[in-house]
Amino acid sequence: MWRLLLRNLLDDPARTLLSILGLAAAVMLVLVFEGFSEGLYAQLRAYPERVGADLVVLRAGVRNLAAATSALPQSTRAELEATPGVERVHPLGGLPLIYEANGQRTPIYVVAFEDKGGPPVVVEGGPPEPGRRVVIDAGLADKYELGVGDEVELAGERFVVAGITTGAAALFTPYVFVRIEDLIDIAITRAMETGDAPANLGVGFYLVDLAPAAQLEDVGASIERRLPAVDVLAPAEIAANDVQMGRRMMGGVMQLLVVVAYVIALLVVVIVLSSSVLARARELGTLKAVGASTPRLIVSLGLEASLLMSVAFVVGAAAAAAVAAGIEAASPMYLVTPWVPGALLRTAAGALLISWVGAAMPAHRIGQLDPAEVFAR
Amino acid sequence: MLRWAIKSMIVDRGALIGAAAGVGVALLLVLLLEGVFAGASDTIVAYPQAANADVWVMQKGVANMHMASSLIDGDLVGQTADVPGVESVEPILYVNSFIETEGGALWFAYIVGITLAATNSGPWEMAAGAPVPRAGEAVLPEGLAKKAGVRVGDEVRVLGRELRVSGLSRGTFSMANSIAFVAYADLESMREASGAASYVLVRARPGVDAEALAEAIRTAVPGVNAVTSTVFIENDREVALQMGVNVVRLMSGVGGGVALLIIAFTLFTHAARRSRELAIAKALGATSRSLYGALLVQSLFIASAGFAASVVLALIVEPIIETAVPEVAVTYVPTTAGWLLLVSLVVGIVASVVIAQRVARTDPAAAFSGS
Incomplete structure (x- = not known):
């Protein structure tokens, strides 16, 4: 046959x-x-899997990093640092914005980080330093013909492109990375302008590193007991939720x-x-x-x-x-x-x-x- | 030869039906892919389109709703209402977030906080319950509720707070931006935005031009942007299209291209099958013109029958898809159907001409020997 x-x-x-x-x-x-x-x-799944923390602290009810809106009060950091088993705490902010230039609009997600949760791979330039520096996704750079040294306007503030990253986009939304110091600076400036006390400084999440002998479940449960307004998830859980x-x-x-x-x-x-x-x-x-x-x-x-x-x-x-x-x-x-x-x-x-x-x-x-x-x- | 063309179609009904079915299904797929894209393009702007506003007012630097963050002070809502030409204002609070249903399932949605007196910003069609949620209540899209197994009276979690489902709305469920309505006061406290608004829906007094009113609001109220409803909807569509709908467009393009190849392949195969009979007819004295005419009649009939079948099938398939995949809205575009008919006819003509040319060049002796 x-x-x-x-x-x-x-x-x-x-x-x-x-x-x-x-x-x-x-x-x-x-x-x-x-x-x-x-x-x-x-x-x-890429971004949550690469944040490099043992645990992520989010506002109660929030289960995601992608497309999520989370805001945590300023006092959260001190409470977390005082929790037994916690070695270090890294604040993280996330803000969905529309980037507009040259008559085009693109939804972007601004990630504000201190020392963890930054751009995964910087293929051009360097990481963002404090002082209104930004690292943008290659997709956004390509679309708007942006390069290292160019200026971009985010939320009405001017930033200089310090680097280009790849693999930092989700749900068709490119990520843009800034230092959290800049976000706090902007929040405080605006609060002074309006005369209102800022409810939070743009921090929506905390990345938590555990002490060497600490157990994930124990520390997570302990944080949720001390802070009822937050939920604690492992990065893998967040990746699965996303x-x-x-x-x-x-x-x-x-x-x-x-x-x-x-x-x-x-x-x-x-x-x-x-x-x-x-x-x-x-x-x-x-x-x-x-x-x-x-x-x-x-x-x-x-x-x-x-x-x-x-x-x-x-x-x-x-x-x-x-x-x-x-x-x-x-x-x-x-x-x-x-x-x-x-x-x-x-x-x-x-x-x-x-x-x-x-x-x-x-x-x-x-x-x-x-x-x-x-x-x- | 015309008689031969009709007779051979009747005699070989199976091949005719097969070819027309092949063309019909391929056309149906193109109609469907285009329909999914058009449906998605419409549903992503369903809320601003249904909201009864002439002008949208929002935070300066913001010009749309999808994936945007806007927050303006409550005083500015009052200042907007005082601008000459404004008939009424209705504030809403808005955030992109998740609805958590039983079992921890998360559903991405626009969470829109509306006031108890809302008439222009709430759900526009209800499937069950009341359209305006009170404190502790939420109105969910009917499609989402069906998929999540949620009924009126059940509890869901929004931004960490338990809310009772008080109503189910229609036309508010889509793949990229389902819309859930909650009480303004609830979202105010969830967002820690006491007294603030995300957007203000403005109705103009009769005879007042919307563009002129938007300009007047931008001038009179500091710290806000104001655009007409038309501009707002187009801005929103532009941004939302980038959030997944363009993928559907891209996929539709690739799928449509392959489907059109199938149509060409089917018509060519059917015409080629007739080439031996036509070669014999030519050897017996048929003119080239009649060969062309005979093949043309057959190809055009198959293309037309396939097109008619695709339209009927499209109408049958639409409700089945919308029931099976409620987040997908299918909107057939008449111009697409027109173009498809034209393309099928052109492909049919090309197939007939190519095969007839081949037949016209055939040696009669070869036709009888079957080579």
Whole structure:
């Protein structure tokens, strides 16, 4: 059967090539759509996983870092530092803003940090020093053609770009890093202007390092007992919550689009195999005349589809990587990761399944083939 | 040849239906992908569109709602109300946050605090309960409540506070910005923003131009920005599109391209299948013009039938999707359908011409030998 299969495929190389290209386009589509979802979740989990603290303290009821609004009173730091098992406390502020320049608007997330929770990788320039210095995500820098030394306006204040970072964006929002001293400075200046006492100084979170022998659960519980207005989570929990939130926001539409991609793939398989059956009606009829049963011919068709799909999968995966690179180059805020083992395995299994479903579709046509009629042509 | 074209379609109904179905499903997918994008583009600005305001007033430097932080002093609300030409003002408090439902599930939402007297800033269509939440209450989007298994009377957590669900609103659930309404006083204390407002919805007196009123407010009230509702909605759409909806656009583009390739492949395959019969017809004396005409009739019929099938299927699929994935709104765009019909017809014409040209060049002897 395999020899016949290979002969069939090699007999009409142009048709085989076209079929592979059609299937590869469908595989590419599924993988690119899967890659969008995987990229979105990878971006969401990246920042919390890299903050490098043992625990994160948030306002009670807040469970996320991405898209979260949290404000903690000034007294929190002293209370945390006085908690047994706590070695060091690092304040962190988060502020969603709209960056506006050159007639364009982009939602950004300003992260204010002291010494932990800063930019993950600075690829150009250096980390932000106090004194209105800022490190911006490469996606934002690219979009607004910003470089080290350029000025940007954030919340009505002017900052100088000290560095460019990568991998600091989530939910299609680039992160911008400033020193918390600057945020406090701005809060105090504004409070003096308005005459109001600031309720907090822009600190929304605290990163906590534990003393060497301290236990995570014990210290977390102890903090929550001392400070009822806060919740304490491990960075991994926050990463999981951020991913869960991303799934709730985008999961439905992403899944719908992936299903659409699979329907397209199935359609390609059916068209390719149906046209193959029609083109080879005489040959299939001859095989029936010499004793091949309809199920055996369908299995042969299924194997042919699987073989085509296997080659198409490799081509499609390579094409998906190229398309992903193209999308990331055109829109640097998107991360498209089609070459993730989970996505590849899911797509491979789905492709194999639709190969066989597609092979079963022309079964009726094969069943109708009359050997006598074939010989009479 | 026209008779042959019609007769061969009737005789080979299976192939005809198969080709029309292939084209129809591919067109349906393009319609659907475009519909998802258009639906998402509409729902992201559902709140400012439904809110009954001529002018939006907010913190200086802010010009939209999505992912923006705006807070203005309560005195400025009063100053806005005093600007000549203002009919009424209605403040809201607003924050992007999460609704925590049973089991710790978190749902990202716009949390909008409205006053008890709100008439312009609250939910615009209710599925259950009262539209204006009182202290300790929340009005959630019906779609979110369904997905989370929440009913009127249940408790949810917003910004660390337990609130009782007092109503379910319609048209407020979307993938990027679902809208939950809470009592103004509650959000005031949750945000520690006593006496402040995030936005002020301004109604203009009859005959007062909204743009002129926005300008007057910007001049008269220090520390605020004021824009017309049209500008505010467009600003919001521009920002919100970047928050996921553009991904849908990008994915729709890639998917639509592949679907159009399928249409071309189907029409070419169907036309190519007829080439041997046409070659024989040509050998028997049929003119090239009649060959072109016969193939053209078949391709255009398949393209038209496929298009009609796709429109019918689209109308069937829409409510199924909106029930299965309530955060996805599908809005079909008539111009997209028009373009698709045009593209299908053009592809059909190209397929017919290419295959007919090939047939016209075929040696009659080769046609009879079957090569």
